[in-house]
Amino acid sequence: GAVVSQHPSRVICKSGTSVKIECRSLDFQATTMFWYRQFPKQSLMLMATSNEGSKATYEQGVEKDKFLINHASLTLSTLTVTSAHPEDSSFYICSAPRSGGADTQYFGPGTRLTVL
Amino acid sequence: KQEVTQIPAALSVPEGENLVLNCSFTDSAIYNLQWFRQDPGKGLTSLLLIQSSQREQTSGRLNASLDKSSGRSTLYIAASQPGDSATYLCAVRRGSYIPTFGRGTSLIVHP
Numbered sequence A: 001g002a003v004v005s006q007h008p009s010r011v012i013c014k015s016g017t018s019v020k021i022e023c024r025s026l027d028f029q030a031t032t033m034f035w036y037r038q039f040p041k042q043s044l045m046l047m048a049t050s051n052e053g054s055k056a057t058y059e060q061g062v063e064k065d066k067f068l069i070n071h072a073s074l075t076l077s078t079l080t081v082t083s084a085h086p087e088d089s090s091f092y093i094c095s096a097p098r099s100g101g102a103d104t105q106y107f108g109p110g111t112r113l114t115v116l
Numbered sequence B: 001k002q003e004v005t006q007i008p009a010a011l012s013v014p015e016g017e018n019l020v021l022n023c024s025f026t027d028s029a030i031y032n033l034q035w036f037r038q039d040p041g042k043g044l045t046s047l048l049l050i051q052s053s054q055r056e057q058t059s060g061r062l063n064a065s066l067d068k069s070s071g072r073s074t075l076y077i078a079a080s081q082p083g084d085s086a087t088y089l090c091a092v093r094r095g096s097y098i099p100t101f102g103r104g105t106s107l108i109v110h111p
Helices: none
Strands: A004-007 A010-013 A019-025 A032-038 A044-051 A067-073 A076-081 A090-098 A104-107 A111-115 B004-007 B010-014 B019-025 B032-038 B044-051 B056-059 B062-067 B072-077 B086-093 B099-101 B105-110
Touching: A004 A090, A010 A019, A019 A032, A019 A090, A019 A111, A032 A067, A032 A076, A044 A067, A044 A076, A076 A090, A104 B032, A104 B044, B004 B086, B010 B019, B019 B032, B019 B086, B019 B105, B032 B062, B032 B072, B044 B056, B044 B062, B044 B072, B072 B086
Parallel strands: A010 A111, B010 B105
Antiparallel strands: A004 A019, A019 A076, A032 A044, A032 A090, A067 A076, A090 A104, A090 A111, B004 B019, B019 B072, B032 B044, B032 B086, B056 B062, B062 B072, B086 B099, B086 B105
């Protein structure tokens, strides 16, 4: 079953509104989570690293005031797209690494954001 | 900066064919390489993970190989089925948890 969940799976909003996306690790604790953005037929581009108990680390070119990240607990990270505009429409995916064993990353199912 | 390239970008084949998907990377100092499957509008499902010390991994009809020195990995799909239709992504990790993704190969297997 899924080990990382995202909510909502799909959201449509008007330009200028803010949208919050949640990412949860379901049966393990994640001190670090990652937020990606994916445009149609493109690869995943890392936006930021969410760190529990400290500020997020943003990749170059990503506006931290535009994309607010809060790692509220060891199982929850939220991404808020503030004052969304049509160009923010995209597929947002989070992931959480799970250490031990294969030491792999688990990805959420993604959130499709459409800004009208 | 690590760059990951996947060839071909798209592939359409009849059911039953054996397939080879290619992934190349520019920096051979990797920690591991992972192949994912992504269905349209969905998240990623991990298929195979190859550690830097390994040469290949197998799961069912899937086999992934890794040649670090040449910066290449191959995903082999045996006896393809329509249910294999999806985008296949290759991701390379250096030392941290952050992988670099290729753009993927979009696969269509038609009956």
